[in-house]
Amino acid sequence: MLLKTTADRNIRIITAPLRSNRETAASEKYALTPYDGDTFYEPLSGTGVYFTFGSDGKVQSVKVTMLDLPGRTGVFTRV
Numbered sequence: 140m141l142l143k144t145t146a147d148r149n150i151r152i153i154t155a156p157l158r159s160n161r162e163t164a165a166s167e168k169y170a171l172t173p174y175d176g177d178t179f180y181e182p183l184s185g186t187g188v189y190f191t192f193g194s195d196g197k198v199q200s201v202k203v204t205m206l207d208l209p210g211r212t213g214v215f216t217r218v
Contacts, residue, residue, distance in 0.1 A: 188204070199216065
């Protein structure tokens, strides 16, 4: 997963296609709309996306609510 930010705080999450799915040539792109502070939403699915920042101002984790299901977490943490 790759996060891209632009000057106007629009954020795009770009996911690479699975290696096993060679039929998918392009990455999927999801445009996020600012909601409140560090909270964004993806308008087509209505899913919320929450960012947490470290003291250095960099994103430390992202929670994608659509992926937060029983038995798995929708949180991606910088390592």
